[in-house]
Amino acid sequence: MKLSRVLNRQHIDFMFKKHWLVQGKRVPIDTGAENVLREKGIPVEDALEFIKEKPGPRERVNIVGPYEPQLPLDETHPDYKTRPCLTLTNKDVLLEGIAQAQVLTKTIIAENKLPNKIEELAEITIPKAVHEGVKKAILSSNVFDCEQEKLPKIKDPVRPAYNFPRILGITDRRRNQIITNKLLQLIERCSDFELTQTRYTLNDVQCKTVFDKDDDLIQFQDVSNILVTSNIPLKHDMNEKDIPFVEIPDLYPVKHTVTLPPEHFYDEKSIYPIQLNVSRKHPHTTWLHFNRTEVNNIYETPVTDSQIYGRALTHAFTVASAYAKELHGEEVQDLPEPIYVNCIQTDGQKYHFGVFELNTLNVDGVEGTKNVWYCKNDVKLYDRSCYFNGMPVLENYNPKIYGYINAFYNC
Amino acid sequence: MHLSKLNRNIPKFQLWTRRYSHAVLPDENEYTDTPVYPPILDMSLQGRKLRERQSVHEKIKKLNTVEEKQIALNMPRYYGWKCVIFNENRVPYNALPLVQCYTRTHFKPVNSLPDAYSDTNPIAEQVVKETKSIIEDIIAIESESVRYIHNNSPEKSEEQIKEEHITKNIVRQINRVICNKLADKLPHILSAQIDYEPRHEAFWFVGGIDVPHNVIQWRKQYKWLHDRLEEPIDRPVQFIGTPHLAVRSQLPLKPIVPYEEATNPDFKVPKFTYIPESVGYCTEFRHGTNIPGFWPGDNDEFGLLSYHGRDHILSRRESYGQEDNIDALHSQALKASFGWLLAQANYQGFTTYNDITYPLVTQTVITNGKAWSFYVYQMNTITMHNEQMDGNPKHNICFGTTPLQLYDTIENGQVKGLNEDVLKMLVQFYLNAPEEREHDMKPYLGKDEQLIADIEDDNKRCWLESRYKHLVSNRPKHNLMPETYLWERIYKIQHKTRFFEAKRRFFERNINPYKRRLNEHLPPYIPKVLREYPRSKKNFERTYYPDV
Numbered sequence: 001m002k003l004s005r006v007l008n009r010q011h012i013d014f015m016f017k018k019h020w021l022v023q024g025k026r027v028p029i030d031t032g033a034e035n036v037l038r039e040k041g042i043p044v045e046d047a048l049e050f051i052k053e054k055p056g057p058r059e060r061v062n063i064v065g066p067y068e069p070q071l072p073l074d075e076t077h078p079d080y081k082t083r084p085c086l087t088l089t090n091k092d093v094l095l096e097g098i099a100q101a102q103v104l105t106k107t108i109i110a111e112n113k114l115p116n117k118i119e120e121l122a123e124i125t126i127p128k129a130v131h132e133g134v135k136k137a138i139l140s141s142n143v144f145d146c147e148q149e150k151l152p153k154i155k156d157p158v159r160p161a162y163n164f165p166r167i168l169g170i171t172d173r174r175r176n177q178i179i180t181n182k183l184l185q186l187i188e189r190c191s192d193f194e195l196t197q198t199r200y201t202l203n204d205v206q207c208k209t210v211f212d213k214d215d216d217l218i219q220f221q222d223v224s225n226i227l228v229t230s231n232i233p234l235k236h237d238m239n240e241k242d243i244p245f246v247e248i249p250d251l252y253p254v255k256h257t258v259t260l261p262p263e264h265f266y267d268e269k270s271i272y273p274i275q276l277n278v279s280r281k282h283p284h285t286t287w288l289h290f291n292r293t294e295v296n297n298i299y300e301t302p303v304t305d306s307q308i309y310g311r312a313l314t315h316a317f318t319v320a321s322a323y324a325k326e327l328h329g330e331e332v333q334d335l336p337e338p339i340y341v342n343c344i345q346t347d348g349q350k351y352h353f354g355v356f357e358l359n360t361l362n363v364d365g366v367e368g369t370k371n372v373w374y375c376k377n378d379v380k381l382y383d384r385s386c387y388f389n390g391m392p393v394l395e396n397y398n399p400k401i402y403g404y405i406n407a408f409y410n411c
Numbered sequence: 412m413h414l415s416k417l418n419r420n421i422p423k424f425q426l427w428t429r430r431y432s433h434a435v436l437p438d439e440n441e442y443t444d445t446p447v448y449p450p451i452l453d454m455s456l457q458g459r460k461l462r463e464r465q466s467v468h469e470k471i472k473k474l475n476t477v478e479e480k481q482i483a484l485n486m487p488r489y490y491g492w493k494c495v496i497f498n499e500n501r502v503p504y505n506a507l508p509l510v511q512c513y514t515r516t517h518f519k520p521v522n523s524l525p526d527a528y529s530d531t532n533p534i535a536e537q538v539v540k541e542t543k544s545i546i547e548d549i550i551a552i553e554s555e556s557v558r559y560i561h562n563n564s565p566e567k568s569e570e571q572i573k574e575e576h577i578t579k580n581i582v583r584q585i586n587r588v589i590c591n592k593l594a595d596k597l598p599h600i601l602s603a604q605i606d607y608e609p610r611h612e613a614f615w616f617v618g619g620i621d622v623p624h625n626v627i628q629w630r631k632q633y634k635w636l637h638d639r640l641e642e643p644i645d646r647p648v649q650f651i652g653t654p655h656l657a658v659r660s661q662l663p664l665k666p667i668v669p670y671e672e673a674t675n676p677d678f679k680v681p682k683f684t685y686i687p688e689s690v691g692y693c694t695e696f697r698h699g700t701n702i703p704g705f706w707p708g709d710n711d712e713f714g715l716l717s718y719h720g721r722d723h724i725l726s727r728r729e730s731y732g733q734e735d736n737i738d739a740l741h742s743q744a745l746k747a748s749f750g751w752l753l754a755q756a757n758y759q760g761f762t763t764y765n766d767i768t769y770p771l772v773t774q775t776v777i778t779n780g781k782a783w784s785f786y787v788y789q790m791n792t793i794t795m796h797n798e799q800m801d802g803n804p805k806h807n808i809c810f811g812t813t814p815l816q817l818y819d820t821i822e823n824g825q826v827k828g829l830n831e832d833v834l835k836m837l838v839q840f841y842l843n844a845p846e847e848r849e850h851d852m853k854p855y856l857g858k859d860e861q862l863i864a865d866i867e868d869d870n871k872r873c874w875l876e877s878r879y880k881h882l883v884s885n886r887p888k889h890n891l892m893p894e895t896y897l898w899e900r901i902y903k904i905q906h907k908t909r910f911f912e913a914k915r916r917f918f919e920r921n922i923n924p925y926k927r928r929l930n931e932h933l934p935p936y937i938p939k940v941l942r943e944y945p946r947s948k949k950n951f952e953r954t955y956y957p958d959v
């Protein structure tokens with residue numbers, strides 16, 4: 001086909017463009033009105049003279065409304081603080097993951113190592129009926145729960161523009177809530193009443209800690225999805241001599257505050273969710289949910305494993321230090337006695353266990369007293385649990401996990 | 412045009428004549444000693460329609476699986492039933508008579524639990540003594556000493572949200588303590604499943620209700636309906652609720668009163684025939700759903716106990732008065748108990764058309780942390796559609812208390828004046844052990860196939876599974892329901908000013924979109940490359956809608 005045929009084709013947009021050009025160059029026609037007026041002695045003035053002057057600024061009218069209008073959140077706001085506070089919430093992750101978390105909290109790590117007491121308790125054989133209960137909990141969280149909410153869009157990397165039908169089902173938030181609560185209920189019902197009445201469980205409580213590190217003000221705002229507390233502080237006997245610790249790494253060229261957005265409206269007081277007059281106030285185990293749809297990097301890249309591990313460490317640090325500050329005051333540095341907190345992070349399928357030992361709240365530099373994080377990451381409770389071909393499926397249930405969770409509760 | 416119509420009719424006649432022209436073969440056993448007559452059938456229009464409906468009910472009864480029965484209930488309506496919505500958290504003024512009538516429940520106000528609970532008195536007292544101080548602690552801590560994350564919903568006032576949160580947490584803690592205390596003594600508590608905020612939905616038909624104005628107008632169009640203008644109609648009812656906490660187990664609770672008592676005429680249920688819209692209920696087009704908090708297939712399918720909040724009382728007008736607030740709580744309990752039990756009964760294979768053959772029992776607690784009301788509900792019947800509304804002699808029974816105060820005040824972190832009797836009632840609910848029944852629990856389900864997960868045909872199983880979930884999700888339709896625009900109503904229906912235009916809209920072609928059946932749609936298309944080898948003319952995939 002000749003190209004001219006395409007080019008010669010009538011195109012309505014070309015026509016409009018041309019028309020616009022023609023019309024834009026129009027010259028006002030002289031109607032002779034000016035001469036007529038002048039003859040009759042009526043003065044004629046140029047209209048452009050009048051619009052030269054710009055209208056003056058209008059006064060703002062204060063409208064009395066049903067409520068006070070909100071002040072803009074900027075420098076003029078009375079609560080604005082000039083010193084920014086770098087904030088990490090439970091919906092964010094650190095760029096460098098566990099390494100950055102180590103620097104921020106001045107922590108050394110014992111990988112794949114949990115306190116001996118926990119390892120011993122985890123070996124206890126558990127009756128078959130209890131395992132059936134765990135399987136029930138898994139199925140009810142993944143299969144039998146009736147929530148039907150919109151799940152995230154399905155994307156095929158090969159053809160990213162293709163729209164798959166949107167699936168309704170159980171959201172990861174609900175799934176994690178069900179499985180963790182049911183596991184805890186099961187453990188408590190199988191334990192002695194004398195033990196369970198020394199414990200207290202709270203759902204969705206807020207913890208916050210604010211601290212200085214190398215002249216930066218940093219705050220961690222975290223939510224404990226389940227916080228188990230006890231009437232006596234948690235203790236672990238650790239033999240630290242023969243543990244190969246991972247020392248605090250050097251993050252250069254990255255600064256340790258990278259991806260912590262500055263916040264100018266904050267309160268410098270730490271928050272521990274339970275008041276001190278309650279007898280069962282000591283933190284024992286904190287459960288942290290990893291909801292993939294809610295936790296994100298600020299730069300939209302997918303969350304990596306290392307970032308997930310780092311999340312557990314910062315979470316445990318938040319709970320422990322908020323408690324320490326409630327106990328010893330905001331200005332406490334090296335603690336007279338270490339504070340231990342157990343932490344279990346889960347996305348329903350994978351479990352990350354950790355024990356945090358808080359020795360100091362002075363996190364400047366890398367020298368001096370350090371905190372310790374014992375962890376055991378990436379243990380799977382099951383391989384697959386869903387409706388497959390219209391049938392409920394649970395594949396490869398791993399009975400060891402329940403042992404660990406039980407040990408964490410009972411230690 | 413007339414000729415073509417005639418042509419289309421001719422084969423029908425031929426078929427008809429051929430079928431009846433077979434030679435009758437002589438049969439030896441044709442004669443019996445006493446003459447056997449076929450039953451005399453009522454051949455009036457109403458009689459024939461009744462038989463049609465009954466045959467549908469019979470077909471639903473014969474379906475094998477729970478899910479197919481649920482799809483079958485929704486078969487007549489593509490765009491869903493126009494349901495009267497029973498919302499747990501919205502109770503209009505003077506709600507009790509309507510709720511009693513719609514759930515066919517006799518309500519008995521009581522001050523203590525029924526006699527069936529008297530056996531557990533001593534154990535309950537013992538448990539209360541041992542847990543009393545812990546529960547006092549819990550109430551004090553949860554009311555004052557803990558900082559929670561609140562998810563604010565725009566529909567509720569701040570006051571309501573606060574009460575909802577405190578209630579939720581107190582209920583969880585009290586349930587935790589009582590369960591932990593009783594778990595080693597009672598096996599049914601150890602194996603029970605505890606759900607937080609499950610989804611409870613139930614769907615049924617209520618007959619004998621006054622006819623709405625638009626139905627009368629519609630009936631006036633047809634001559635043969637003129638003498639039946641006021642004939643009552645079935646109203647579909649949908650219950651939607653979310654308890655704070657529900658406990659369920661594998662076995663059902665024992666009946667509170669014997670099943671024979673269900674027909675006792677002393678258990679009166681007031682008749683309420685007014686149109687529900689006129690007393691503050693709204694309607695919505697949706698597919699009927701029966702969901703007791705889990706999908707079919709879970710073994711713990713009988714409810715023991717459910718806790719409900721009462722923050723909606725705060726949003727009621729002051730002019731309603733205290734007495735009506737208490738009635739509102741009663742009606743909330745009736746709705747919640749009946750709704751949950753009906754959904755459970757549906758998972759046993761019964762539907763609103765096929766009545767239950769044994770009673771089911773549940774226990775309901777309505778609380779705000781301080782005021783507690785206790786209800787015991789026994790469901791004896793679930794059929795109350797038009798034919799059964801007056802004919803069915805059975806009633807459901809509910810025993811309920813007024814709100815009782817668990818404690819007087821909280822002073823300096825200490826609970827003052829804990830009412831042990833209230834706590835005892837609660838513990839007795841937990842002590843009420845479920846028992847295995849001696850009769851068949853699922854008489855209307857298949858022997859081997861009771862759920863679609865039991866179906867062997869892969870295609871059928873997958874299709875039914877996805878269809879069922881799609882149906883009960885009530886997600887918006889891709890194509891909205893046809894609508895008569897206002898200009899059309901004026902210029903096309905009321906005044907025929909556009910008679911010259913081609914008649915393409917549904918109201919011009921005499922199509923009632925509400926009467927479209929669920930299966931009246933094109934099944935998914937099979938692209939040519941995916942069709943069976945070598946040559947298949949099957950263009951569309953097979954559907955497995957139940958034949959009702």
